[in-house]
Amino acid sequence: MRDIGIIFRREFKAYFYSPIAYVFSIIFIVLNASLYMFHFFFFGNADMRSFFSSLPLVLGLIFIPAISMRLWSEEKKLGTIELLLTLPMKTEHIVLGKYLASFVFYLAALAGTLTIPIMLLILGHPDMGPIFGGYFGAVLLGGFFLAVGIFVSSFFSDQIVSLIITSMTCGFLALIGWQYVPMVVDGWIPGLGEFLYNFVGVTRHFNDIERGVIDLKSLVYFLSFTALFLYLNAKTLERRKA
């Protein structure tokens, strides 16, 4: 536990050494808020449906890959991975410390969008159920994508390559759970789209939670996939040795 904390503190501080993370957080908050405000003025509804419906793509394609890309790629580029992995710590603890640092950074950025529900509360009487559900789903979704991102970054010493591969992977996971995409895939290989939609598509589970349906299946989906990728990350780092 202590080792996780030690790694966590260094990693979290490291986010503030370079401007990249700041820039992406600001883009994330501004982009989301402005997209939302466009909808808000257009339809005049005191809810956050439009905000949450675009969230899986915004997170998967841009924001999460930008946070996760440095986690291992930077260590590989600098060579510091050699010292980090020869510290008397378990690889799992190092992975968890790094992951939690990125997760907390993500939570901070997500908290930056809380201005929207606050504004809604001042202006009208929004139904808070879906808003809570949406944020809860966003926490789970971000956690899952970050686990994918940290896993991907352990394979490349170039941060940009990590960013692109993570973006493609998370983008795929988000799109395949979008209602129309599986139908198209089914058109090519019958059954495949349906299968992917049900078992790997992220958006469907996210939408369930956002609607306030906190179904055990969706929870298990997010938590088990997150755990799986973190486990794979630790294992591949150890296998690199053989």
Place this chain on the structure above:
Amino acid sequence: MIELQNVSKRYGETQALKDVSFSVQKGEIIGFVGPNGAGKSTAMKIITTYTAPSAGRVSVGGFDVVDHPLEVRKQIGYLPERVPLYEDMLVAEYLEFIGEARHLNGQFKSRFDWVVDACGLETVLKRKIGVLSKGYRQRTCLAQALIHDPDVLILDEPTSGLDPLQIIGIRNLIKDLAHSKTIILSTHILSEVATIADRILVINQGRLVGNGSFDELVSSLMDRGSVYISAEAGKTAFDKAVKAIPAVEEIVHDSGLKRGVVGAHIYFDPKANILPALNETVRSAGWNVLALQQERLSLEESFIRLTQSMPEAVIDQPVQEEGRAS
């Protein structure tokens, strides 16, 4: 303290180490010598648990590097060849992180002060690592390796890229540490280890091709011994008397010397020691000796011979082919 048994390492197609075995006693300083790409760094990465061997066993302080990596890591301080450091951290901040990660707790303050003093880092503690000169980077990384007072130090080319004064500084630091620690340091400069290492391991193309003290290694390289002597003597009488000494194979005279003076290289069987006999000859003939010197290979010559001629000549075992599943 450190034990390698039939260690092989392969990266895809390339065989980085081939059946290397050696052991290092507690308190020894070992110089790891070989040309670039010989496998020195690979061996060090295996000892520090960064990579696992493809075959063979390695243990440090009785702990196997594959089965008990954490126990091994606790005992080791490691300075990798690339001198990897977090560029954005301050020197002090970085050493604090390593101190925490090494679980120093209460001892941290005193170890920190010691290491800052020993590595001469007082003036750069509040500087960003990214802006440090090569020498300070090297010392910061060395401080990182020393902060937990490890029993074993693995230093991969600790003086490469430093100026002569800094090299002497690091060399003295290593000498100071030598009494209490087991040290392996690698280099491709033989003169560097000739002075401080108790024993030299020569590695070339992934194989251990030499293992012994500097003098042992160098004398094993000489195909015949050589002594230079200059004396006031007649050439014919000199030749006759010297040839009478057993083991002498050849006498080569210097040309252009004054009349009545000889200067000659005497070559002899390297297993024999001809000096007592030569001394006896000189004395009984009553020559006045002007110079007498045992001739040796230069460091550069030794290095070239060690790393080029030995693989075929000395050790040529078949490469172990079996892999290891893990």
